[in-house]
Amino acid sequence: MLTHPLTSQPASEFASDVRAGLTKPQKELLSKYLYDDVGSALFEVISLLPEYGLTRADERVLRQNAYEIVERLPLPMLVAELGSGSGRKTRWLLKALARRQHTAYCPIEISPTALAMCKRELGDIDSISIVGFEREYLDGLAEVTERRKGNQHLLVLFLGSTIGNFDRPAGLEFLRQIRRTLCPGDSLLLGTDLLKPVPQLIDAYADSLGVTAAFNLNLLARINRELDADFVLDQFEHVARFNAQARSVEMHLRSKRTQSVTIAAAGFSVKFWAGETIWTESSHKYSREEVYQMARDTGFRCEAQWVDREWPFAESLLVAE
Ligand code: AVJ
Numbered sequence: 001m002l003t004h005p006l007t008s009q010p011a012s013e014f015a016s017d018v019r020a021g022l023t024k025p026q027k028e029l030l031s032k033y034l035y036d037d038v039g040s041a042l043f044e045v046i047s048l049l050p051e052y053g054l055t056r057a058d059e060r061v062l063r064q065n066a067y068e069i070v071e072r073l074p075l076p077m078l079v080a081e082l083g084s085g086s087g088r089k090t091r092w093l094l095k096a097l098a099r100r101q102h103t104a105y106c107p108i109e110i111s112p113t114a115l116a117m118c119k120r121e122l123g124d125i126d127s128i129s130i131v132g133f134e135r136e137y138l139d140g141l142a143e144v145t146e147r148r149k150g151n152q153h154l155l156v157l158f159l160g161s162t163i164g165n166f167d168r169p170a171g172l173e174f175l176r177q178i179r180r181t182l183c184p185g186d187s188l189l190l191g192t193d194l195l196k197p198v199p200q201l202i203d204a205y206a207d208s209l210g211v212t213a214a215f216n217l218n219l220l221a222r223i224n225r226e227l228d229a230d231f232v233l234d235q236f237e238h239v240a241r242f243n244a245q246a247r248s249v250e251m252h253l254r255s256k257r258t259q260s261v262t263i264a265a266a267g268f269s270v271k272f273w274a275g276e277t278i279w280t281e282s283s284h285k286y287s288r289e290e291v292y293q294m295a296r297d298t299g300f301r302c303e304a305q306w307v308d309r310e311w312p313f314a315e316s317l318l319v320a321e
Contacts, residue, residue, distance in 0.1 A: 015227055015266035022263075022270045022278070029219055031165050031281035036222050037113050042215040044086060049211060051203040053311030058160055058191050059089035061315045065306045066096035072304060072317060073097075074153045074185060080106045080144040081157040082137045087118030089159060091125065093189075098127040106147070108133045108140030141181050154186040161193040161313070164284040167246065171284065175298035175318075182320040188300065194312035195285040198242045205240035205249045205283070213238035216251050216280055228264040235259055239277060248284040252277035291316045 014033065021028045035043065047055035062069070070093065079097070081090060084107035097103045105128050109115040115132045122130060131147075133140040141156065148154060156178060163171050178188060205212055216238045220231040239252040255272035262269040286294075288305060291314060295302040300318035307314045 012265075015263075018223060018227060018263060019266045019268055023268075026279055027270075027272075027276070028279040029223075032110070033222065034215060034219055034281065035111055035114075036218070036226075037111075039215060039218050039222070040085075040111060040114055042211060042218060045211050046207070046215060049207045049209065051207045052205075052212075054161060054193050054204065054313060055089070057193075057308040057311035057313035058315070059092070060310070061191075061306050061308045061313060062089050062159075063092040065315070066092040069093065069189065069304075069306070069315070069317065070096040070100060073155060073187060075101050076152050077101065077155050078104050078106070078144070078148050078152045079155045079157065080108060080141060081159070082108055082141065083158075083160070083162050084109050084118040085114055085160065087121040090118075090157065091122055093157070094122060094125050094128050098125055102127045102129070104129050104131060104147075106131050106133060106140075106144045108135055108137055108144070110134065110136060138177055138181070141178065145181050154182060156182070156186070156188045158188060159191040159315075161191050161283070163190065164193055164248070164286075165281060166284070167248075167282065168284065172294060172298055175294060175300070179299040179320055184320050186320045187303075188318040188320070190291065190316045190318055192286045192291055192314050192316065193283065194307070194314055195247060195287055196312050201242055201249050201285065202240050205251060206238065210238075212240070212251075216253055219280055220253065223263060227266050229261060229266075230264075231261050232259070236278075243282070246282065246284065247286075248282040250279060251281040251283075252279050286314070288314055 017030055046052050094105055107118050112134055115134055119130050133143055166174055217233050220233055223229045224231050235256050236253045239254050241250050243250050254277045257274045260269055260271045292302045295318045299321055301321050302316050303319050304317045305314050
């Protein structure tokens with residue numbers, strides 16, 4: 001609820017997004033803002049936790065099937081990656097590709113820190129040249145397609161089940177937008193976390209060490225740091241819940257009591273009731289068949305799928321029709 005009139009214009013897109021999100025009936029903050037330097041570092045730790053098998057499964061499927069995946073791709077090929085993160089799991093694919101051709105690899109990443117990390121992590125692979133793009137996904141992808149030479153095919157990597165942060169309609173729309181930037185015969189390697197028992201899903205997003213809680217609360221700390229706000233962190237608690245209808249795990253921050261917070265650099269104050277939550281992220285979970293259907297619905301054909309047995313996670317090769 002808005003309790004004070006606007007005192008100044010929002011200074012930045014972050015400020016205006018925070019204001020828009022916290023004035024909705026279900027308060028929300030966009031999950032992309034979880035990934036400042038602190039948040040990105042905390043996510044790296046999450047990916048090491050026993051309860052959170054997603055990232056390790058992703059890397060394992062890619063490592064174990066890298067040659068088979070690469071064999072299916074038409075050469076010569078230019079590789080773009082949406083949200084490279086640290087770049088660790090991409091290493092196996094690039095090494096397999098490098099045996100077949102000299103490859104230009106274009107990570108697209110809004111975080112300059114992640115981009116630098118990725119270049120450091122992958123810079124040592126022979127026959128790979130890295131050209132980073134500090135851009136939003138679709139803007140970066142449009143720029144990469146402009147660099148494509150005559151007969152080069154494009155391979156887009158969208159790993160880590162990042163698509164799961166979109167709700168289902170938005171995920172489909174995003175795949176359509178990717179498809180529009182591609183030519184027939186180009187491909188998209190899509191990583192999706194698969195449905196699993198609810199207690200296992202909840203543990204993955206409410207780990208016993210509290211790292212995911214810190215990752216979530218860091219969003220409030222970030223607003224304090226960057227927007228001169230006065231969130232008292234221990235007056236909020238991390239909540240992970242399964243939304244059965246959406247088939248997603250939702251993260252929220254729950255206000256422990258009635259309180260008011262001022263976000264000075266965004267020019268507003270906001271009231272919370274005891275128990276009221278801010279929704280900060282959804283991670284949608286899929287079935288193998290659903291990915292085939294999503295491909296068909298968005299102008300692709302799912303040509304092959306590889307699944308990790310330890311932690312159900314699928315890598316799907318979508319070819320643009
Ligand atoms: C990196 C977006 C796939 O949704 O599982 C991890 C982020 N959030 N723990 C996910 C995350 C909480 C993660 N993605």
